[in-house]
Structure formats: structure tokens, C-alpha cells
Amino acid sequence: MQIKYLGTAAAEAIPALFCHCAICEQARQKKGKEIRARTNVLIDELMIDFSPDAFYNMVRYDLDYGKLEHLLITHSHVDHFDAAELVMRNPGVYSNGLGNRVLHLYGNAMVGKVFKKISEIDNQGQAIAGIQFHELTYGVPVRCGSFTVTALKANHKPDEDAMIYLLEKEGKHVLYAHDTGELDPSVYAYLKQQHITLDFVSLDCTCGKLNCRDGHMGFENMLKVRDRLKPYFKTNTTVAVSHFSHNGKLSHSELESICQKHGIAPTYDGIVFAI
Ligand SMILES: [Zn+2]
Ligand SMILES: [Zn+2]
Ligand SMILES: [Zn+2]
Numbered sequence: 664m665q666i667k668y669l670g671t672a673a674a675e676a677i678p679a680l681f682c683h684c685a686i687c688e689q690a691r692q693k694k695g696k697e698i699r700a701r702t703n704v705l706i707d708e709l710m711i712d713f714s715p716d717a718f719y720n721m722v723r724y725d726l727d728y729g730k731l732e733h734l735l736i737t738h739s740h741v742d743h744f745d746a747a748e749l750v751m752r753n754p755g756v757y758s759n760g761l762g763n764r765v766l767h768l769y770g771n772a773m774v775g776k777v778f779k780k781i782s783e784i785d786n787q788g789q790a791i792a793g794i795q796f797h798e799l800t801y802g803v804p805v806r807c808g809s810f811t812v813t814a815l816k817a818n819h820k821p822d823e824d825a826m827i828y829l830l831e832k833e834g835k836h837v838l839y840a841h842d843t844g845e846l847d848p849s850v851y852a853y854l855k856q857q858h859i860t861l862d863f864v865s866l867d868c869t870c871g872k873l874n875c876r877d878g879h880m881g882f883e884n885m886l887k888v889r890d891r892l893k894p895y896f897k898t899n900t901t902v903a904v905s906h907f908s909h910n911g912k913l914s915h916s917e918l919e920s921i922c923q924k925h926g927i928a929p930t931y932d933g934i935v936f937a938i
Contacts, residue, residue, distance in 0.1 A: 664707055664832055666863065666936045669720045670700030673869050673879075673908035674742035676716070686909040696915040696931035701742040702841055702906045704865070706830065708808050711735045711839060712743040724933070728752075729761055733807040736770035737841060738817065738825035739777045744770070746781040753791050766794045769807065771814075773823035799826065802853060809833075815853055818844035819878055829859065835938055837863045838892075841906045844877040846888050854895045861895050863938045865930075868904035871911020871918075881911065886925060901936060903928040 670676075677699040678687035690697035701714035710731055720726060736744045751757040752766060768778065775796050782791050799805065799814040801824065806812075810832045817825035819842045827840040827850070838854075838861050840846065854861075866888060869879035876884055882904075889902050904927055907913065913921075915931055922929040928936070 664835055664837070664863075664938050666837070666865075666938065667705045667724070668903075668905060668930045668932065668934050669703040669705060669724060669726075670714055670716050671905045671907060671930045671932055671934075672699035672701055673906050673910075674701065674740065675909065676701055677907065677909050679909050682909060684909050686912060686914060689914055698932065699907060699915075700932055703743075704839070706810075706837065706839075707832070709733045709735065709810050709812075709830070711828065712737055712841075713745055713748060714742055715745045715748075717745060717748050729758065730764070731766055732764065733810075734766060734768050735807065735812060735828060736768065736774045737827065737839075738771065738820050739773045739823060740820065740842070743842070744774060744777065746777050747785055749778070749794060750781060750785045750791060752794060753786060754793055761793060764793070767797060767807065768794055769797045769799050769805065769812070771824040771826060772798055800824075801826070801849070813853075815850045816847040817842060818847050829853070835862045836860065837865070837938070839865050841865065841867050842869070842879060843867050844875065844880055845884055846891070851891065851895075854892075859895055860897050861892065861900055862897060863936065864889070864892060864900065864902045866902060866904050867906050869906050869908045869911060871907060871913035873911060879906070879908075882913070882921060885927075889925075889927070901928055901938065902926070903930050903936065905930045 700716035703714040814826040819825040830837040870881035
């Protein structure tokens, strides 16, 4: 399994579009790994989230969205679900040569609502042909391509069923936890009940140096969660961190040095993990 981080920032990106803070200014100067697009990953053929940087990612990583068949959305915040870009899949108007291929879109009820709304606004009230929405429920596994995917409760955006995902493929398990604060007790309970051992965990680290328990996590909060997840680890489980905000006051170079002390894998745009 290959996990590619297309983007690793929180909603405003780094440098943030309208910001002059120290983190954004150093990113503008140094560039390279200090530049972060909005959080979005590709795990083999499965994409998680569709960020406002979809076009930028397509060009810089040579992605072919026309071949994409499975798109999981974590929640309806616009940095994770830029629904308007999906209108561009409309065949014969904005896209060509897709044949009968269907893009399966998975998410909670709010994601379904946003997708329907954007079809109404930007597509003359018509559903977008070739995209099929599937509503997910916490704790109920579904098949997505070569993966079995289970949505679990995120500690984030309580006005909808925000989701983190447990992915299984060929006996390997990935816990993808963006966006979330310290994990909901139901997540540990599910791992225990299902006797899951994790090969790879991606944890929210939005708040960097700050303390943040709910909604998102700071580095120290993330370490607490990592420790609580240890009973579900193998000897070689990788723990990576992502979804960084400039407000967390961590440059990538600083992040690398604190991650090294704690055995955590820092992410940057374009990094690939093979598990
Ligand atoms: Zn986010
Ligand atoms: Zn800034
Ligand atoms: Zn969010």
C-alpha cells in the first residue's frame, strides 16, 4: 500500500492566502517543504478528501482524476470538500472521454447535502452524471475498490457526523484521523472490539505548539493519543502527523526536530509512505 500526502496544511494553507505572520513569511522565503497545500491524500487508488488545491495537485503530481473511482470525504469543511470542482466532471460540458466510469463519492449526510446543493447551483439543478453518492454510517464497513473502509467518529465539527477512517487492505490497517481532536472513546472501543492492529496512523497536528484537545490537536495532545493507541500497534507501526496551521507556530524544520525526538514521522507535500 502506498500513502501519498498531496497536501498537509489546514484550511488556510501555508503560506496562508492573506497572512503576514512569521510562519507564512518564512515559508514564502524558504519554499520547499515549508509550503503546504490543503490536506488531501491518495492511498493506492483511493482518494481521501478533495481540497481546493485539486488543480494544483493534478498538475504537480501528474494525477488523473478521470480514472478516480473512489473518493472518501471526511467532513464538509471546504478545505476537505471543494464540491464545486466536482461539477467539472460533468460529461460533455467540462469533461470528455470518461466512458461509463462512475466516481463513487462517500461521506456523511452533510457531504451529500453540500454535493446536492452545488449540483443545483452550478449545474442548472441537475445531478452531476457519473458521480454516485454513498452515505456512510459510523462503525459500518463498506467496500471501496480494494479497501474495506469503516467510518469512525471524529472529535470535530459536532453539527455533522465528521469522520475519521479505518482502512483495511490485504490484512494491513491504516487509521486516517483528519480532522479530529483527541480521539473519541468509541474509536478505541472499536479497535479493541474488532481486535485491530494498526500498521499506519495519520494524526491531526493542526495546533502545533499550542494545547488543543477538541476539534484539532497540538503536538502534545497528539502524543497523548499516540500513547493511548499503543495497545493496537505492531512493533513497526508508523505514526505520521499532518494538517498543519500557521497558528501552531511550527515551521517544517522545527517539526522535523521535535518529531525525531518522539519517533513520529513528519509529513510534507508529496511525501510517500509504503506499508
Ligand atoms: Zn481541515
Ligand atoms: Zn500566517
Ligand atoms: Zn475541519
